[in-house]
Amino acid sequence: MMTSSKTNIGLIIMYKDESVDVRYVDDSRLHLSPCGSEFMLEKAPTRSAHPLQSNEKIRQRTRFATSSYKDLMIGALEFRNEYATRPYLPEELISDDHRKQVFSIDPEVEWPACYSCTAEVGLNREIVVSSVERSASLLLSSSGEEFSVNFTCRLSHNQHHRPRSRDPNRSVTEHIQQDNQTCRPKTPSQQSGACAEQQQGEVYLSTRVVQHHSVSCVPLVWRYPLSLALHLWRAQSQPSGERNRGETEEETARGRDQTERAVTGTSRGERRSHLPQALPLRCPSPHQHRWKSMYSLVQDEQEADQDLPTELVKVVWCQGVLYRIVDGAIPVVEVSPGDGSVIRSNGVLASYFTHHRAGPGPGEVKDVTYHLSSLPPDTPGQVYSVCSMVTRASRILNCYNQVRHSLKLPATQSCYNQETSSEPFIQEVHISESGYINTTETRQSR
Numbered sequence: 001m002m003t004s005s006k007t008n009i010g011l012i013i014m015y016k017d018e019s020v021d022v023r024y025v026d027d028s029r030l031h032l033s034p035c036g037s038e039f040m041l042e043k044a045p046t047r048s049a050h051p052l053q054s055n056e057k058i059r060q061r062t063r064f065a066t067s068s069y070k071d072l073m074i075g076a077l078e079f080r081n082e083y084a085t086r087p088y089l090p091e092e093l094i095s096d097d098h099r100k101q102v103f104s105i106d107p108e109v110e111w112p113a114c115y116s117c118t119a120e121v122g123l124n125r126e127i128v129v130s131s132v133e134r135s136a137s138l139l140l141s142s143s144g145e146e147f148s149v150n151f152t153c154r155l156s157h158n159q160h161h162r163p164r165s166r167d168p169n170r171s172v173t174e175h176i177q178q179d180n181q182t183c184r185p186k187t188p189s190q191q192s193g194a195c196a197e198q199q200q201g202e203v204y205l206s207t208r209v210v211q212h213h214s215v216s217c218v219p220l221v222w223r224y225p226l227s228l229a230l231h232l233w234r235a236q237s238q239p240s241g242e243r244n245r246g247e248t249e250e251e252t253a254r255g256r257d258q259t260e261r262a263v264t265g266t267s268r269g270e271r272r273s274h275l276p277q278a279l280p281l282r283c284p285s286p287h288q289h290r291w292k293s294m295y296s297l298v299q300d301e302q303e304a305d306q307d308l309p310t311e312l313v314k315v316v317w318c319q320g321v322l323y324r325i326v327d328g329a330i331p332v333v334e335v336s337p338g339d340g341s342v343i344r345s346n347g348v349l350a351s352y353f354t355h356h357r358a359g360p361g362p363g364e365v366k367d368v369t370y371h372l373s374s375l376p377p378d379t380p381g382q383v384y385s386v387c388s389m390v391t392r393a394s395r396i397l398n399c400y401n402q403v404r405h406s407l408k409l410p411a412t413q414s415c416y417n418q419e420t421s422s423e424p425f426i427q428e429v430h431i432s433e434s435g436y437i438n439t440t441e442t443r444q445s446r
Contacts, residue, residue: 352369354368
């Protein structure tokens with residue numbers, strides 16, 4: 001998950017608008033805006049503070065975080081980028097060993113066809129599918145229930161940012177300083193010369209981004225590579241045309257043919273996908289950053305997971321376990337303990353949970369069903385407590401349903417999704433001694 005230390009973190013919540021709340025064990029909290037460009041840190045109250053005295057709050061731009069809060073900001077930003085739709089990648093918070101200079105970045109990648117793709121098996125029997133250019137890869141867990149993606153992404157930049165020209169005799173610092181000189185307005189002749197100049201010698205800064213997703217909720221960009229990985233994963237368990245227990249030969253052949261048509265029937269254009277791009281350095285609507293209430297009546301560290309918000313959540317991290325809400329007609333909660341298995345609620349029967357684990361053989365899955373009233377007891381030496389995870393997941397799902405049913409207004413859109421549109425309209429105006437005329441104006445709306 002996050003490369004920075006999580007020993008001082010008690011709870012992390014990503015809301016549906018992709019803002020992030022981080023609660024630390026010392027009762028301080030950090031809130032990150034949906035776009036990731038701004039944060040607010042609320043320090044823990046001191047023992048000598050008056051009960052009515054408000055806590056100290058520090059609000060800063062993410063890329064300009066001071067050294068006192070830089071490590072906290074890096075950890076929160078890494079978590080956000082792993083589960084958000086688009087990453088926020090400021091150059092100031094990415095170490096030199098994770099930055100790379102490239103001459104060109106193509107946001108589109110092509111995935112291999114089914115007949116030319118060979119299964120790459122990981123250390124824990126994961127299936128790895130890589131793009132033709134090797135700039136993106138997808139890793140399917142051994143249980144086949146969740147996957148992670150790894151792709152090259154250009155760092156965040158201003159929307160009208162001009163790439164720097166590469167000079168082998170200049171250092172990286174000098175290239176960075178050049179950006180400050182390219183923001184001046186240019187005449188049309190200068191702009192045409194700049195366009196011709198960009199055709200050669202352009203240098204971009206890029207990094208590798210890792211994101212985690214559930215098979216139950218797949219973004220469009222990853223649907224084809226995931227279907228390819230699932231096809232290869234299922235082929236492991238039936239390499240010679242064997243059928244599952246309880247299936248007839250006709251049912252097995254029909255299912256195999258449907259999978260083959262879904263994967264092999266794609267054209268080259270359908271095998272190309274547009275990778276997620278980093279958000280701009282500056283938020284287009286910073287006035288829409290809403291800082292949520294930071295404290296509740298729950299102060300017991302053992303009940304940190306009960307400090308759940310009154311807004312729709314997307315991901316919750318608590319005590320090393322990830323809880324993901326899959327929204328739909330009937331919301332579902334998924335639990336990822338970290339070993340590749342997934343515990344998922346059973347839709348309408350929310351009191352039942354199914355634990356999907358990798359079976360003894362490749363491509364096999366072992367399912368175990370639990371009920372809230374009869375969860376397995378904890379035993380010495382176990383890696384994690386199924387009882388505590390399922391109980392906490394049920395509370396998160398109940399809280400989500402309560403918030404969802406209590407909402408009377410639509411959820412606020414993320415600040416970076418506010419797009420300005422121009423809507424022309426005709427207005428009739430009366431001018432004395434001239435009669436009525438029609439005027440065309442342009443209305444700016446968000």
